[in-house]
Amino acid sequence: MFSLTVRDHFMIAHSFTGEIFGPAQKLHGATYVVEASFMRPELDDDDLVVDIGLAGEVLGKILGEFNFRNLDELEQFEGRNTTTEFMARVVFDRLAEAIENGRLGPTGQGLTRLRVELHESHVARAAYEASI
Secondary structure, X not given: OEEXXXXXXXXXXXXXXXXXXXXXXXXXXXXXXXXXXXXXXXXOOOOXXXXXXXXXXXXXXXXXXXXXXXXXXXXXXXXXXXXXXXXXXXXXXXXXXXXXXOOOOHHHHHOOEEEEEEEOOOOOEEEEEEEO
């Protein structure tokens, strides 16, 4: 399996509901470093996994939807704890939709698997990976 990974980041504010979160129940900020890995069993005719420029551009646009936002204020997340794990899945779903809609160009058509990893800090990270 071949893979290509692009990296970007976004900064958010949010709070959590539930005693398990301790002080994180209060409004706080986070800067996530995001790695999106695109995978396919064979390279395309140009020996690519995916167009690296398009992959970075699409990831950046997706993250731009959340950058400098308070996630508690977004209707789409109402009633949810926007944990690192949860947000990894959100970014994954948006990237998978972009692939399905052809936004990664012809090279995106051969992708079979996607992994999105959010680095919350130098000691903690979470990911979501699945076939697409």
